[in-house]
Amino acid sequence: MGQPLVSELLRDHLQELANRDERADGRTQWQGRDLSVEIGVLERAEGSAKVVMGDTIVYAGIKFQLQTPYPDRPDEGGLMTSAELRPLAGRHHEPGPPSPLSIEMGRVVDRGIRESGCINTKDLCIIPGEKVWQVIIDCFAISDDGNMFDAFALAAIAALQNSTLPGERFDVGEDRPLPVNKTPIMCSFQKVGGRFVYDANREEEVGGDERIHITLGEGDHVHSLQKGLKGVFSASEFAEIMDAAKVRCAELRKIVDSL
Amino acid sequence: MGGYGDIQMIDENGVRVDGRKAGDLRPIEIELGVVPVADGSASMRWGTNYVIAAVYGPMEAHPRKIQRQERAVLDVRYNMAPFSTTDRFRPGFNRRSREISKVTADALESVVQLELFPRSKIRVEIEVICAEAGTRCVGLTAASLALADAGIPMSDMVVSVASGKVNDVVVCDLNKEEDNYGEADLPMGILPNSGELVFLQMDGDLSPAEFQEAWDYNMAAAMNVHEIMKEAIAKKYGGES
Numbered sequence: 001m002g003q004p005l006v007s008e009l010l011r012d013h014l015q016e017l018a019n020r021d022e023r024a025d026g027r028t029q030w031q032g033r034d035l036s037v038e039i040g041v042l043e044r045a046e047g048s049a050k051v052v053m054g055d056t057i058v059y060a061g062i063k064f065q066l067q068t069p070y071p072d073r074p075d076e077g078g079l080m081t082s083a084e085l086r087p088l089a090g091r092h093h094e095p096g097p098p099s100p101l102s103i104e105m106g107r108v109v110d111r112g113i114r115e116s117g118c119i120n121t122k123d124l125c126i127i128p129g130e131k132v133w134q135v136i137i138d139c140f141a142i143s144d145d146g147n148m149f150d151a152f153a154l155a156a157i158a159a160l161q162n163s164t165l166p167g168e169r170f171d172v173g174e175d176r177p178l179p180v181n182k183t184p185i186m187c188s189f190q191k192v193g194g195r196f197v198y199d200a201n202r203e204e205e206v207g208g209d210e211r212i213h214i215t216l217g218e219g220d221h222v223h224s225l226q227k228g229l230k231g232v233f234s235a236s237e238f239a240e241i242m243d244a245a246k247v248r249c250a251e252l253r254k255i256v257d258s259l
Numbered sequence: 260m261g262g263y264g265d266i267q268m269i270d271e272n273g274v275r276v277d278g279r280k281a282g283d284l285r286p287i288e289i290e291l292g293v294v295p296v297a298d299g300s301a302s303m304r305w306g307t308n309y310v311i312a313a314v315y316g317p318m319e320a321h322p323r324k325i326q327r328q329e330r331a332v333l334d335v336r337y338n339m340a341p342f343s344t345t346d347r348f349r350p351g352f353n354r355r356s357r358e359i360s361k362v363t364a365d366a367l368e369s370v371v372q373l374e375l376f377p378r379s380k381i382r383v384e385i386e387v388i389c390a391e392a393g394t395r396c397v398g399l400t401a402a403s404l405a406l407a408d409a410g411i412p413m414s415d416m417v418v419s420v421a422s423g424k425v426n427d428v429v430v431c432d433l434n435k436e437e438d439n440y441g442e443a444d445l446p447m448g449i450l451p452n453s454g455e456l457v458f459l460q461m462d463g464d465l466s467p468a469e470f471q472e473a474w475d476y477n478m479a480a481a482m483n484v485h486e487i488m489k490e491a492i493a494k495k496y497g498g499e500s
Contacts, residue, residue: 095336145296
């Protein structure tokens with residue numbers, strides 16, 4: 001239904017809260033919502049995860065397909081990530097072809113996973129030059145109460161780490177676990193009332209400004225960054241959220257690795 | 260129906276591939292309020308089917324040209340998630356999904372009291388998260404639960420079940436193998452209080468006697484499913500089920 005009409009009032013309200021170092025739902029600046037991650041929840045997927053962050057709920061499902069490798073990389077498989085914000089997930093999501101936002105989400109999640117090197121594309125080779133696996137990560141929104149980026153990224157890596165290459169079904173050998181060597185984690189921040197907060201909910205997204213997404217791997221290596229929406233930020237602001245991201249990514253990595 | 264062949268799907272004792280007898284339903288679980296941001300929602304686990312339905316509205320109907328002066332318009336979408344099937348289901352335009360969306364809307368329009376909400380729109384979103392067989396039936400049933408959860412007045416609930424024929428035996432509530440290799444499929448949408456129908460499809464080959472048997476299975480099954488639905492609603496909202 002487009003942008004809510006209350007946005008100016010909401011912005012003022014969020015500004016007042018920020019001035020007192022508060023958030024609308026009582027969280028502190030770098031505090032995330034209650035989180036749960038479940039794996040193996042989709043019977044038809046070769047790997048799957050459900051992530052719940054407050055009222056935000058998403059699934060990620062892993063499917064594999066056979067494909068012919070690119071001529072310049074005959075022994076490497078492929079990786080594709082898509083994110084769907086179907087109208088099921090919120091009154092502001094319209095039916096129709098993928099929105100620019102959902103394409104951005106898919107691509108940002110994809111970059112974090114791809115660039116971390118958590119999947120060695122050579123592990124996906126079946127017959128060099130002829131047959132390789134394509135890994136498809138489908139991120140799917142059930143309920144959008146904000147910060148779909150982090151929910152999708154977390155569900156994607158959790159699903160990936162617990163997926164099985166279906167060799168038997170495709171008649172190309174035995175089923176085996178997909179080797180995933182690393183755990184890239186995304187943390188997203190949104191400027192609300194003039195300061196950045198972690199894990200913005202829908203209200204903070206509507207009444208906020210720019211957002212920044214950081215994906216960190218082992219040893220706090222940076223694998224992907226994205227600035228979205230209108231707004232400016234300073235080097236010191238960025239340094240501050242990078243510090244917060246390092247702390248939170250490490251916590252989330254522990255959760256994913258213990259699944 | 261696809262490949263009728265030598266596949267044995269019912270043994271000499273009348274036991275089906277998933278252990279059921281001819282008249283048995285698959286296990287069903289219902290949860291309301293599974294999409295917290297929606298005005299109403301419900302999920303149904305029905306065998307290995309898992310379907311989520313959400314309702315938004317009544318809300319302003321836009322663009323204006325879709326508005327109806329005397330009633331609300333019902334905007335229904337049925338969709339399969341890409342990971343809901345064994346081979347990935349490619350997102351995008353799909354004739355099957357369009358048809359199912361339409362017949363589901365036709366069924367729901369017959370019970371939702373649209374005239375109470377002139378010029379408005381009610382959105383019904385059905386997403387198949389895991390597909391086994393009979394997703395259109397599960398979707399329609401889940402949609403009527405989501406409408407109830409949203410507090411939208413209806414003259415009756417809609418309960419949808421499909422029966423059919425496998426190895427020349429009429430069976431209730433087809434599973435995946437039976438749907439793929441069976442000889443007939445008869446999905447119906449039934450109003451449990453009046454016994455009337457709002458949805459009917461069929462494909463395959465049934466003799467008049469077999470047709471009557473499948474019809475009766477659906478009618479009986481709908482009453483059983485309705486009990487489970489009433490329990491789920493009573494569990495959330497209290498009161499007599």
